[in-house]
Amino acid sequence: xxxxxxxxxxxxxxxxxxxxxxxxxGEDDIxxxxxxxxxxxxxxxxxxxxxxxxxxxxxxxxxEPVGMALRKCPELYLAKPDFRLYVKCSKAFMDICLEYxxxxxxxxxxxxxxxxxxxxxxxxDPVAAAHEIKDRIYRELGFTVNVGIGPCKIxxxxxxxxxxxxxxxxxxxxxxxxxMWPLPVGELFSIGHSTAEHLESAGIKxxxxxxxxDLKSVQALIGxxxxxxxxxxxxxxxxxxVLEEPEEAKGYSISTTLEEDVVTKEAAFKILLALADSVSxxxxxxxxxxxxxxxxxxxxxxxxxxxxxxLSEPTDITSEIYSVSKRLFSELWDKxxxxxxxxxxxxxxxxxxxxxxxxxxxxxxxxxxxxxKAMDEIRSKFxxxxxxxxxNYNSNLDVGKKxxxxxxxxxx
Numbered sequence: 580x581x582x583x584x585x586x587x588x589x590x591x592x593x594x595x596x597x598x599x600x601x602x603x604x605g606e607d608d609i610x611x612x613x614x615x616x617x618x619x620x621x622x623x624x625x626x627x628x629x630x631x632x633x634x635x636x637x638x639x640x641x642x643e644p645v646g647m648a649l650r651k652c653p654e655l656y657l658a659k660p661d662f663r664l665y666v667k668c669s670k671a672f673m674d675i676c677l678e679y680x681x682x683x684x685x686x687x688x689x690x691x692x693x694x695x696x697x698x699x700x701x702x703x704d705p706v707a708a709a710h711e712i713k714d715r716i717y718r719e720l721g722f723t724v725n726v727g728i729g730p731c732k733i734x735x736x737x738x739x740x741x742x743x744x745x746x747x748x749x750x751x752x753x754x755x756x757x758x759m760w761p762l763p764v765g766e767l768f769s770i771g772h773s774t775a776e777h778l779e780s781a782g783i784k785x786x787x788x789x790x791x792x793d794l795k796s797v798q799a800l801i802g803x804x805x806x807x808x809x810x811x812x813x814x815x816x817x818x819x820x821v822l823e824e825p826e827e828a829k830g831y832s833i834s835t836t837l838e839e840d841v842v843t844k845e846a847a848f849k850i851l852l853a854l855a856d857s858v859s860x861x862x863x864x865x866x867x868x869x870x871x872x873x874x875x876x877x878x879x880x881x882x883x884x885x886x887x888x889x890l891s892e893p894t895d896i897t898s899e900i901y902s903v904s905k906r907l908f909s910e911l912w913d914k915x916x917x918x919x920x921x922x923x924x925x926x927x928x929x930x931x932x933x934x935x936x937x938x939x940x941x942x943x944x945x946x947x948x949x950x951x952k953a954m955d956e957i958r959s960k961f962x963x964x965x966x967x968x969x970x971n972y973n974s975n976l977d978v979g980k981k982x983x984x985x986x987x988x989x990x991x
Contacts, residue, residue: 583705584821585693586727586735587676587712589668590744592689593617593629596668597658599721613637614656618645628660632744662892663870665689666929672716672724679712684822688930690739692732694821709747717745733817734759736768755815760787767812774801774809789813831869833858834922840879841918848905854923855901860955862925868893870927872900874907877920886911893929896947900925 589595593616598609613634618625625645637652649655669688676683679702682694695705702708709726716724727739729750737759738750750758765775767786781800783789789797790813798806811817833854841847851874862869873887886907894900904923912918 580696581730583695583698584729584732584735585695585705585709585712586686586729586732586739587672587691587693588725588727588739589672589689590723590725591629591631592668592722593660593665594631594658595629595722596664597661598631599668600664602721609656609658612656613639613652613654614658615639615648616658616660618657662929668720668722671720672722675715675719676712679708682821682823685930692735692821706747706749713745713747729815731815731817732819732821733768733812734815740766740768750815752815755790756787759815760785760790760813762786764789767809769812770809774805777801786813830924830926830928831858831862831867832922832924833861834875834920836920837918841921844909844912844914847908847912847918847921850921851904851908851923852901854921855904856897856954858923858925859895859897859900859951862928863895863951863955867928867930868895869900869925870929871925872903872907873924873926874904874911875920875922875924876908876911876918878916879919880916881919883920884911887924887926889927893927895951897951898947 591610594610594614597616598614602608610631611633613631613636615627615630615634617628627639627641627643627645627648630639630641630648634648634652634655637655639648639651639655645657665688669685673683673685673691676691676693680693680695680698684692684694686692695702695708698708705728709728713724713726716722723745725739725741725743725745726747727735727737727741727750728747729735729738730752734750734752734755738748741748741750741758762785763775764770764778764783764786765772767789770778777800778789783792783800789810792810794807794810797810800806801809835850835854837850841850869890870893871887871889873885875883875885877883888903888907890903900923908921
């Protein structure tokens, strides 16, 4: 049985999601004017994350500096990113997709693959089913998507990139010579700008040229592994499965029951740093970030008290989680009751895709991320006690030994 794969891609996702929210609130539709998401208009900093079709007519491109975009179109309307909204909209459209097949693979925050193979008893006409999904997303959520249909993931994805927006396209095997092979070689998925230039300089101008060339010649040009992959893709060969997503973790938490009561803020902060370091490393290992940080304390009266704070943007940086945890702890503790337990929880989890497209990280944040990554790698190779942060060095708290057995790691 030949597979039936859908690829669903939100049209100008960030801008569409912002526009849909505004229209729902009775405001003007920014999709109808030159508009974009990203950056700071007054400071002319940042980059364009998404653009409207009218903005595209001015030559504005995704990823270009805001200052350059404003020179092309001084009247460009700029809206600030809102990644909490994007996560909500992403989940909403994928939930609709899950009503049509249980096998849905989230490819990024604004696109997914559906394996519709064997669903012909429920949806005998794949094209009609694709139109139904597309129309439901627009009717219920207020934004448009493109749907590509093919016998494998590469052909479904290529099909969804045909004419936009709000379209359904097919790319079955007998349609490859007509629909895909005439396209410039640089439009084949996975071929970057430099690879495209290299192929074009060798006389390979179209995807069809690449498909008809013998494999050994392609591999001689750009290497065995990449050459094999793009040659297969050009011929519509892609056996990779649609991977059903495992249930997402609802959150990450860690706590420690203390051998000795903590009676000073300084001692509590050292423990919170160790906890933040550990729980954030677990979250980073799953390529996740959290919008919400929570702290729990238990006094020697065995009463628990908790407090949490929701961030404006998600984080996986230890120092940021620690900073919020210290503030929450200071708000919770009466400075009198000796403490028997401390804990940190990270909730409202989102994936790395969202964060990578986000808020133009500062230099300090990038330094912190590199530090966290380096420490994660060292600990993974040599053990959790190999590297200790300076704040906990020479303290009475030996996280690697004294509290290791007591830390209760619970993935909710």
